[in-house]
Amino acid sequence: MKRELVLSPPYRRFPALLQAAGDWLQRRQDIVRRVQWGFVLLYYFFLFVPAILPQPASRADLFHSLAGWSEILFWGLWWPGVIISMLLFGQFWCGVFCPDGALTELVSRHGRGGKIPAWVRWPGWPLAAYALVVVYEHLANAYQTPRALVVSLGGASLLALVCGYFLGRGKRVWCRYLCPISSMFSLLARCSMLHFKVDREAWDNAPKPLPRSIDCPPLLDVRRLRSNEKCSMCGRCSGHRDAVVLAARWPGKEIVDLSACEIRAADAFGIYFVLIGLCFSAMYWDAFEQIGPIPVAELAPASRILLLAISLGAATAIALAVAAGMRRRAAFHLAYALIPIAGLGLFAGALEHSFQLLQEAGYAIADTRRLVKFACMTAGASWSILIARRIVANWNEAESPRLALCVFAALTITLGATYFVAGNRLMVG
Numbered sequence: 001m002k003r004e005l006v007l008s009p010p011y012r013r014f015p016a017l018l019q020a021a022g023d024w025l026q027r028r029q030d031i032v033r034r035v036q037w038g039f040v041l042l043y044y045f046f047l048f049v050p051a052i053l054p055q056p057a058s059r060a061d062l063f064h065s066l067a068g069w070s071e072i073l074f075w076g077l078w079w080p081g082v083i084i085s086m087l088l089f090g091q092f093w094c095g096v097f098c099p100d101g102a103l104t105e106l107v108s109r110h111g112r113g114g115k116i117p118a119w120v121r122w123p124g125w126p127l128a129a130y131a132l133v134v135v136y137e138h139l140a141n142a143y144q145t146p147r148a149l150v151v152s153l154g155g156a157s158l159l160a161l162v163c164g165y166f167l168g169r170g171k172r173v174w175c176r177y178l179c180p181i182s183s184m185f186s187l188l189a190r191c192s193m194l195h196f197k198v199d200r201e202a203w204d205n206a207p208k209p210l211p212r213s214i215d216c217p218p219l220l221d222v223r224r225l226r227s228n229e230k231c232s233m234c235g236r237c238s239g240h241r242d243a244v245v246l247a248a249r250w251p252g253k254e255i256v257d258l259s260a261c262e263i264r265a266a267d268a269f270g271i272y273f274v275l276i277g278l279c280f281s282a283m284y285w286d287a288f289e290q291i292g293p294i295p296v297a298e299l300a301p302a303s304r305i306l307l308l309a310i311s312l313g314a315a316t317a318i319a320l321a322v323a324a325g326m327r328r329r330a331a332f333h334l335a336y337a338l339i340p341i342a343g344l345g346l347f348a349g350a351l352e353h354s355f356q357l358l359q360e361a362g363y364a365i366a367d368t369r370r371l372v373k374f375a376c377m378t379a380g381a382s383w384s385i386l387i388a389r390r391i392v393a394n395w396n397e398a399e400s401p402r403l404a405l406c407v408f409a410a411l412t413i414t415l416g417a418t419y420f421v422a423g424n425r426l427m428v429g
């Protein structure tokens with residue numbers, strides 16, 4: 001009998017392809033390591049070498065100097081690319097490419113292997129350090145000053161090495177507890193559409209003999225893994241006990257499914273005051289100053305940035321408290337739903353630098369710039385509102401879910417419009 005060739009549609013094959021990709025990462029850690037060493041060379045070359053060479057005399061020399069190419073790679077490509085990849089796919093940058101992560105793990109294999117002290121585990125370090133780094137980079141104009149960039153990024157690399165030398169045995173204690181940028185990445189990755197999914201039943205019923213335990217660099221309890229928050233997507237656990245697979249999910253599912261004990265005030269404050277407040281004010285302060293005389297203009301620049309960050313964060317917190325009928329836990333849960341609009345606002349702000357570089361290279365891109373920003377803000381607002389809609393769908397009528405969603409939508413659209421208008425003012429400025 002003649003057999004018909006039946007091809008399954010691509011979306012049916014997608015889970016198997018993802019699983020194969022995860023398993024490949026697990027099997028080919030030798031290639032991952034080579035990629036990491038390639039990034040180590042590239043990253044530190046463009047970080048340190050431009051800082052010791054003579055600086056370009058003007059912006060016109062940008063494309064003819066190593067400092068210029070360092071700016072293009074770090075701020076024109078790397079920073080926007082890494083933000084959007086976190087938001088959509090999770091922290092692959094950290095697990096597969098990050099030079100600081102690779103170095104801290106290597107040093108940790110040959111270091112003192114010390115125990116992790118309790119103070120290192122304080123969850124506020126990454127956010128506090130990130131706030132410091134953002135303010136410093138803005139004030140020192142590290143985006144265009146290679147030596148200032150060495151202080152911020154090079155300083156972080158040095159601390160990662162010191163941490164690796166003293167703490168953990170072949171692990172990434174730095175990435176798990178201290179890395180400043182991980183504070184943002186941990187929030188953004190909660191929305192991503194990929195994750196390593198663990199089937200707890202398959203794990204517990206795995207046939208004997210059991211495989212060796214997983215070498216998870218950020219020391220996660222993989223059996224209980226439910227969140228992308230700290231997972232660096234290195235893939236080393238893929239296929240373990242036939243229970244772990246790289247899988248797709250609805251982007252935002254992790255946030256909707258947060259249980260009461262997983263909703264943290266610290267995360268909500270990070271979203272209000274750092275992801276929204278500080279990131280916005282550092283990126284767009286210049287645009288704000290063009291609006292007109294601002295009564296705080298005589299304050300020191302750092303104080304102005306912090307004041308705007310606190311005001312914006314507080315306004316967001318109050319709006320969410322109103323939306324949640326002054327129920328603290330419910331307001332904090334809604335705060336996570338703001339990650340897409342804030343993340344895409346951060347991405348759009350990072351893209352400003354890429355656009356500026358293109359403009360300096362002679363491209364007329366004003367309309368494209370506006371269009372891309374508008375698309376980012378529309379996508380971010382819709383995504384946030386969809387997540388909030390699913391969160392309030394679990395509320396009962398007495399908790400006024402419809403009113404909450406209206407207030408949340410108004411807040412999200414206002415935030416999106418603020419990012420968009422501030423970005424346009426930067427263009428004019």
Ligand code: SF4
Binds near residue numbers: 196214217231232
């Ligand atoms: S759980 Fe650990 S081992 Fe598995 S992908 Fe995440 S970081 Fe890697």
